[in-house]
Amino acid sequence: xxxxxxxxxxxxxxxxxxxxxxxxxxxxxxxxxxxxxxxxxxxxxxxxxxxxxxxxxxxxxxxxxxxxxxxxxxxxxxxxxxxxxxxxxxxxxxxxxxxxxxxxxxxxxxxxxxxxxxxxxxxxxxxxxxxxxxxxxxxxxxxxxxxxxxxxxxxxxxxxxxxxxxxxxxxxxxxxxxxxxxxxxxxxxxxxxxxxxxxxxxxxxxxxxxxxxxxxxxxxxxxxxxxxxxxxxxxxxxxxxxxxxxxxxxxxxxxxxxxxxxxxxxxxxxxxxxxxxxxxxxxxxxxxxxxxxxxxxxxxxxxxxxxxxxxxxxxxxxxxxxxxxxxxxxxxxxxxxxxxxxxxxxxxxxxxxxxxxxxxxxxxxxxxxxxxxxxxxxxxxxxxxxxxxxxxxxxxxxxxxxxxxxxxxxxxxxxxxxxxxxxxxxxxxxxxxxxxxxxxxxxxxxxxxxxxxxxxxxxxxxxxxxxxxxxxxxxxxxxxxxxxxxxxxxxxxxxxxxxxxxxxxxxxxxxxxxxxxxxxxxxxxxxxxxxxxxxxxxxxxxxxxxxxxxxxxxxxxxxxxxxxxxxxxxxxxxxxxxxxxxxxxxxxxxxxxxxxxxxxxxxxxxxxxxxxxxxxxxxxxxxxxxxxxxxxxxxxxxxxxxxxxxxxxxxxxxxxxxxxxxxxxxxxxxxxxxxxxxxxxxxxxxxxxxxxxxxxxxxxxxxxxxxxxxxxxxxxxxxxxxxxxxxxxxxxxxxxxxxxxxxxxxxxxxxxxxxxxxxxxxxxxxxxxxxxxxxxxxxxxxxxxxxxxxxxxxxxxxxxxxxxxxxxxxxxxxxxxxxxxxxxxxxxxxxxxxxxxxxxxxxxxxxxxxxxxxxxxxxxxxxxxxxxxxxxxxxxxxxxxxxxxxxxxxxxxxxxxxxxxxxxxxxxxxxxxxxxxxxxxxxxxxxxxxxxxxxxxxxxxxxxxxxxxxxxxxxxxxxxxxxxxxxxxxxxxxxxxxxxxxxxxxxxxxxx
Numbered sequence: 001x002x003x004x005x006x007x008x009x010x011x012x013x014x015x016x017x018x019x020x021x022x023x024x025x026x027x028x029x030x031x032x033x034x035x036x037x038x039x040x041x042x043x044x045x046x047x048x049x050x051x052x053x054x055x056x057x058x059x060x061x062x063x064x065x066x067x068x069x070x071x072x073x074x075x076x077x078x079x080x081x082x083x084x085x086x087x088x089x090x091x092x093x094x095x096x097x098x099x100x101x102x103x104x105x106x107x108x109x110x111x112x113x114x115x116x117x118x119x120x121x122x123x124x125x126x127x128x129x130x131x132x133x134x135x136x137x138x139x140x141x142x143x144x145x146x147x148x149x150x151x152x153x154x155x156x157x158x159x160x161x162x163x164x165x166x167x168x169x170x171x172x173x174x175x176x177x178x179x180x181x182x183x184x185x186x187x188x189x190x191x192x193x194x195x196x197x198x199x200x201x202x203x204x205x206x207x208x209x210x211x212x213x214x215x216x217x218x219x220x221x222x223x224x225x226x227x228x229x230x231x232x233x234x235x236x237x238x239x240x241x242x243x244x245x246x247x248x249x250x251x252x253x254x255x256x257x258x259x260x261x262x263x264x265x266x267x268x269x270x271x272x273x274x275x276x277x278x279x280x281x282x283x284x285x286x287x288x289x290x291x292x293x294x295x296x297x298x299x300x301x302x303x304x305x306x307x308x309x310x311x312x313x314x315x316x317x318x319x320x321x322x323x324x325x326x327x328x329x330x331x332x333x334x335x336x337x338x339x340x341x342x343x344x345x346x347x348x349x350x351x352x353x354x355x356x357x358x359x360x361x362x363x364x365x366x367x368x369x370x371x372x373x374x375x376x377x378x379x380x381x382x383x384x385x386x387x388x389x390x391x392x393x394x395x396x397x398x399x400x401x402x403x404x405x406x407x408x409x410x411x412x413x414x415x416x417x418x419x420x421x422x423x424x425x426x427x428x429x430x431x432x433x434x435x436x437x438x439x440x441x442x443x444x445x446x447x448x449x450x451x452x453x454x455x456x457x458x459x460x461x462x463x464x465x466x467x468x469x470x471x472x473x474x475x476x477x478x479x480x481x482x483x484x485x486x487x488x489x490x491x492x493x494x495x496x497x498x499x500x501x502x503x504x505x506x507x508x509x510x511x512x513x514x515x516x517x518x519x520x521x522x523x524x525x526x527x528x529x530x531x532x533x534x535x536x537x538x539x540x541x542x543x544x545x546x547x548x549x550x551x552x553x554x555x556x557x558x559x560x561x562x563x564x565x566x567x568x569x570x571x572x573x574x575x576x577x578x579x580x581x582x583x584x585x586x587x588x589x590x591x592x593x594x595x596x597x598x599x600x601x602x603x604x605x606x607x608x609x610x611x612x613x614x615x616x617x618x619x620x621x622x623x624x625x626x627x628x629x630x631x632x633x634x635x636x637x638x639x640x641x642x643x644x645x646x647x648x649x650x651x652x653x654x655x656x657x658x659x660x661x662x663x664x665x666x667x668x669x670x671x672x673x674x675x676x677x678x679x680x681x682x683x684x685x686x687x688x689x690x691x692x693x694x695x696x697x698x699x700x701x702x703x704x705x706x707x708x709x710x711x712x713x714x715x716x717x718x719x720x721x722x723x724x725x726x727x728x729x730x731x732x733x734x735x736x737x738x739x740x741x742x743x744x745x746x747x748x749x750x751x752x753x754x755x756x757x758x759x760x761x762x763x764x765x766x767x768x769x770x771x772x773x774x775x776x777x778x779x780x781x782x783x784x785x786x787x788x789x790x791x792x793x794x795x796x797x798x799x800x801x802x803x804x805x806x807x808x809x810x811x812x813x814x815x816x817x818x819x820x821x822x823x824x825x826x827x828x829x830x831x832x833x834x835x836x837x838x839x840x841x842x843x844x845x846x847x848x849x850x851x852x853x854x855x856x857x858x859x860x861x862x863x864x865x866x867x868x869x870x871x872x873x874x875x876x877x878x879x880x881x882x883x884x885x886x887x888x889x890x891x892x893x894x895x896x897x898x899x900x901x902x903x904x905x906x907x908x909x910x911x912x913x914x915x916x917x918x919x920x921x922x923x924x925x926x927x928x929x930x931x932x933x934x935x936x937x938x939x940x941x942x943x944x945x946x947x948x949x950x951x952x953x954x955x956x957x958x959x960x961x962x963x964x965x966x967x968x969x970x971x972x973x974x975x976x977x978x979x980x981x982x983x984x985x986x987x988x989x990x991x992x
Contacts, residue, residue, distance in 0.1 A: 029212075030205025031062070037196050038070045042077050045134045045164045052160055052193045053168040054184050059344070059358070060259025060292075062198045063170035067138045070168055079134035079164070086144035088298040094148035096139065097122065104129055122152060127161030134164035142171040142180060154183040157193065174344045200256025207247035209258070213265050246271075260361045263288040267364075272428030272465055275315075276398065278364035289365040295345060296366070302328060305374070306336035307345060311367035312378040314398060316354035325381040379403055383414065393417035394426075397433055404440050412440055419457065424612065427464035427649075434458035447481040452489050459496045463503065466650040466687030472500045479513075491517050491532040495539045502543045503651045505691050505730035510543045518556075529563040534570035541577045546691075548733045550581040557581060572601065576619040583623045584733070586772025588809060595623045599632060611643035614652055622659045626773035628813050630850065634663055650683045654692040657683075658734075661699040668852035668889035673703040691734040694727025698741040705745050706853060706891040709955065713749045720745040736771055739763065740778050747781060748857075748893075752788035755781065766801045776806035776814040780821035787824055799825055816845045820858050823865070832868035839865060843878075852889045856882040860894060863901050875905050892955070899953040903940060929971045937964045942981040 041051050053070075055063045071081045082103055086096045104125040129135050145153060153169070157180075160167060171180070187193030201209070249271040254261040266288035267279030278285055296304060309326040310317045323333035337355065340346045345362065346355045357363040367375070383399040387410065397418020403411040419433040438454055455478045462471035475497035482490055494517025501510035517536045525533065537553075537560040544553035561574040576598050582591035598620050602610060610617065617640030624633035637660050644653040657680035664673035677700035684692030701720035708716060724738040739762040747755035759782050763770040767778050779802035786795040802818045823838035839862025846855040859882040867875035879898050886894035930938060933954075940950045947965075951958045969975060972983045 029208050030201040031066070031198065034066055034196060034198055035069060037194070038066065038073055041070070041166055041168075041194070042073045042079070045074070045079060045136070045166045046077055048164050050160060050163060050165040052157060052187060053166065054188070054193050054195045055168060055170040055198070056173050056195065057198050058257060059172060059295075060257045061200070062258050064140055065258070066196070066198060067140055067168055067170050070136065071138060074134075074136040074166075077134070079136055080129065081136045081138065083138040083140065085140040086142060086149065088144060088294060093146060094152070096145050096149040097152040098149075100137070101125070123156060123159060123161055126156075126165060127163060130161065130165040131163055135166070137165070137167045139167070139169045142169045143176040145177075145180065147179075150177055150179050154179050157183040157187055172344065175342070201251070201258060201261070202256065203248050203251045206251040206254070206256065206261060209261060210247050210250065210265060213262070254361070255359065257359070259292070260359055263292070263361055263365070270428070272426070275360045276426070276429055278361060282368060285365065285368055289368075292362065292365055293369060295343060299343065300336070300339060302332055303336040303339040306333055307340055307366050308370040308374055309378050310346065310355070310357070311363045311370060312375060312399075313382055315356040315360060315363055316349055316352075317356070318354055321385065324385060325378050375402065383411065387414070393421040397422070401433060401436060404436055407440070412437055416454065419461070423457070423461050423464065427461040431458055431461035431465060431467065434461060447478070447484045449486065449489060452478060452485055452493070456489075456492055456496055459500065463496075463500055463651070464649045466683070468500055468504050468687055472497070472504065475500055487520050488530070488532045491520055491536050495532070495536040498536075498539045498543055502539070502546055503687070503689060505689065505732070507543065507547045507730070507732055511547065514540045514543055525559055525563045527563045528565040528568060529560055529570070531568070531570060534560060534564055534568065534574060538570065538573050538577060541581060545581055545584060546733045548731075548736050550584050554581055554585070572598070572613060572616045576616045576623070580619040580623045583626045583773060584771070586775070586809070588627060588773065588811070591623060592627060595620065595627060595629075599624070599636070602636065610639060614640040614643040614649060614656070617643070618652055618656050618659070621656070625659055625662055628811050630663060630666065633659070637663070650687055651689065651692075654680050654683050654689060654696070658692065658695055658699065661696070665699065665702050665853075666851050668891070670703045670707050670890050674700060674707070677703065691727045691730045691732060694723045694725070694729075695734045695738050695741075697723030697726065698738045698745075699723075701745050702741055705748055706893050708892065710893055710896050717745055717749050717751065736762070736769070739770060740774060743778070743781060747785050752785035755785040756789065773809065773811070774814070776802050776809055776811070777817035779805055780817040783821040784824050787828055792825070792828055795825060795828070812845065813849055813851070816842045816854075820861065823862060827862075827865045832865040835865035836862060836869040852885045853891055853894070856885040856891060856894050860897055860901060863905065867905055872905055876902065879905075896955065903943070903953075930968060934964050934968050934971075937961060938968050938980060938984060941965065941977055942984060
């Protein structure tokens with residue numbers, strides 16, 4: 001027993017986390033409601049009243065942490081605190097209450113009490129102890145109390161001491177005995193017991209705790225190492241990994257349980273390996289899991305052995321399987337299961353007679369602490385058992401992994417088969433298993449066909465999980481032995497290597513590698529097309545597409561698509577690639593029927609089959625995006641996205657997310673755009689794909705442009721420029737796309753000259769260097785930008801080119817962009833009747849197509865023409881519609897622009913009949929004394945707007961508006977709003 005003076009914290013036997021810093025942070029993060037409850041209990045005690053608090057919940061949820069917080073608050077309030085901790089497997093009768101009684105008697109001047117605790121004496125002692133300055137009794141792990149202690153605690157629950165005495169009990173309800181459970185239930189029913197059940201931490205709290213852990217350990221998370229291998233000019237200015245995304249995944253794995261979160265973080269949890277592995281840092285796992293292992297100290301030897309064998313098998317497990325592997329027999333194993341269930345270490349599943357550990361982390365901890373001899377024998381027996389039962393290859397490979405080093409042929413074969421089965425959903429695990437198989441595969445002179453196949457499979461698995469440099473190294477090493485490879489394997493090797501080079505943005509190298517493989521193909525292509533040839537030609541098409549040079553591959557891809565038989569698994573890939581490539585080249589009439597046919601075939605596929613070809617869904621969805629088939633594009637891209645969850649095919653997921661970001665931008669789903677763009681950027685940085693990170697960053701800027709207020713324009717443009725620079729470092733398709741996105745942000749950010757410069761420098765004459773399907777809208781943007789710069793002749797020239805391009809493409813939405821640019825030209829020369837009609841037609845077309853941002857922008861741009869052609873009421877009607885649409889999609893910037901436009905169309909009408917317009921206010925010398933924000937407020941004030949109306953229009957608080965008005969009055973030497981109009985319109989201002 002340890003003391004800290006009369007009002008200190010008395011602690012009996014207690015279970016502490018290995019790291020107090022984590023414990024302290026866990027107490028404070030994500031627990032506002034719980035901490036408020038503790039504060040209320042301390043406050044109540046300070047008024048001379050008592051209370052009983054029950055803290056209940058899952059192991060590791062934070063019950064002990066909350067008791068510690070209560071102790072700190074009570075000590076800070078001047079109260080005394082006693083803390084007693086029931087222990088595992090005690091043989092001492094009345095252990096917990098005995099420690100409590102000894103502590104109380106040790107505080108009294110009289111001689112210490114001897115003998116067993118007497119319940120009336122205990123109640124009396126606690127009342128006396130708390131009488132002077134208040135006291136809090138903390139009872140931790142009450143579910144471990146022996147019968148005598150439980151009886152004493154139950155008595156205290158029924159008749160707690162009177163006065164300023166509080167008692168808090170923490171326990172696990174699954175393990176608490178009937179005596180205490182009954183007493184607590186009765187207290188809760190009568191209101192004498194306050195029940196507090198800490199909930200799992202949310203994702204934000206998980207992220208905060210991860211940040212604290214990381215600051216303490218100075219260790220990055222998996223995939224977060226800075227890209228120091230890049231030249232300084234291309235190195236990102238911030239850390240590549242988004243802690244929030246990692247926190248979301250870790251939150252799901254830990255269930256928001258603070259202790260499990262700590263263990264996984266200490267083990268350096270890798271989402272790609274979960275749940276087969278808790279993380280690569282075994283020492284970290286052992287240290288963090290030390291408190292968890294105390295749950296096993298009271299187990300019998302048979303129960304401990306049973307738990308270790310169950311951990312070897314992995315969740316879920318059957319008693320019969322555990323009995324067969326452990327050799328303990330069914331009867332003893334069932335007894336051990338009973339003991340483990342009573343200790344809440346394992347739990348029965350709802351069906352099938354199977355069991356699982358309380359949480360997968362617990363199974364990993366038990367397995368890590370099992371003896372090497374037990375693990376080896378158990379894995380061997382498990383592999384034999386599962387092989388005899390013809391269990392799935394992935395289950396067998398889990399055990400073969402630990403046996404392959406012994407030279408076991410079945411173990412080696414099990415690893416290879418398991419990797420083949422795991423590649424689609426767990427490529428990181430497949431790559432690890434294939435790496436082990438390659439290490440233990442018999443070697444000889446040269447390279448065998450078996451080894452070559454395994455190397456290629458390993459490259460594909462590494463590529464799928466984003467370990468591109470490792471995959472590239474393996475592929476190049478394989479090609480070094482080209483003379484040992486038959487042509488079909490050589491063709492596959494060139495295809496795999498070319499794909500990796502492409503994903504790394506090394507387009508010249510990718511082109512050279514693929515052409516070396518193409519030289520091995522017979523021409524004309526054989527029918528039916530061999531699988532290796534189809535794979536290489538598909539890679540060739542993708543390389544040229546991302547080089548923005550698909551025309552060089554078009555003929556070969558179309559020939560391959562015709563040569564591939566309908567039963568060939570590569571046929572859908574080639575057809576989708578051919579359609580997507582023609583779309584990229586602007587050959588939309590040729591691509592349209594192929595896209596329709598691909599969509600028909602894909603839509604008829606079962607989900608499992610469609611999930612096996614996410615590349616086809618991605619290319620089809622992107623083609624539909626460019627063809628303005630928005631609904632179909634969403635369907636196919638989101639269906640493909642579901643097949644690339646987790647660590648599978650990260651490079652493909654980036655493409656899918658980027659395409660969906662474009663759709664979100666069009667359809668005004670600005671929140672979804674932000675989420676998807678952040679995920680795409682994270683994934684791209686994790687695998688070193690700078691192009692992907694750049695386009696994701698630029699797309700994110702297009703969303704921020706509308707959701708952030710106008711004052712943030714500078715930062716939004718910086719983000720877009722940074723993304724463009726990152727993508728442009730590797731010249732290709734994505735860099736081409738970012739040109740239009742950057743120009744878009746620059747124009748609507750108020751920099752039309754920069755917009756024109758960006759388009760002209762990258763696109764060349766008539767923007768022929770930019771993406772053909774969107775060229776008409778970019779030409780229209782250039783026209784309006786030239787108009788804003790005062791060059792009406794250039795604006796007309798851009799508009800003519802835009803109209804010709806839109807006519808050639810035949811895409812309705814591209815034509816509406818051109819129509820809006822033509823309306824701007826009519827308005828510029830004063831032909832507002834024609835302008836208003838064109839603006840109206842474009843706005844209606846955007847509305848019908850479901851493009852709210854473009855709809856609102858068109859109404860906003862046309863409000864001045866609507867005012868001149870149809871009167872003030874018509875213009876205000878347009879602005880009201882624009883505001884409603886913008887509010888619905890969260891386009892805050894457009895709302896601000898609408899407010900300004902409405903103010904310009906609503907001049908004030910003072911009592912003397914004079915009219916104060918924006919022009920005569922802005923030229924008044926008195927206005928020069930005011931800031932931009934004060935000018936806005938002054939103009940609205942003289943128009944008769946109330947403080948509340950001004951606040952709503954400018955997105956300010958009423959208090960802020962009043963403050964600005966006070967500053968305006970002081971600068972102009974006036975005392976009221978009534979004098980403001982005269983001071984601004986006449987120029988008479990008493991300048992102090």
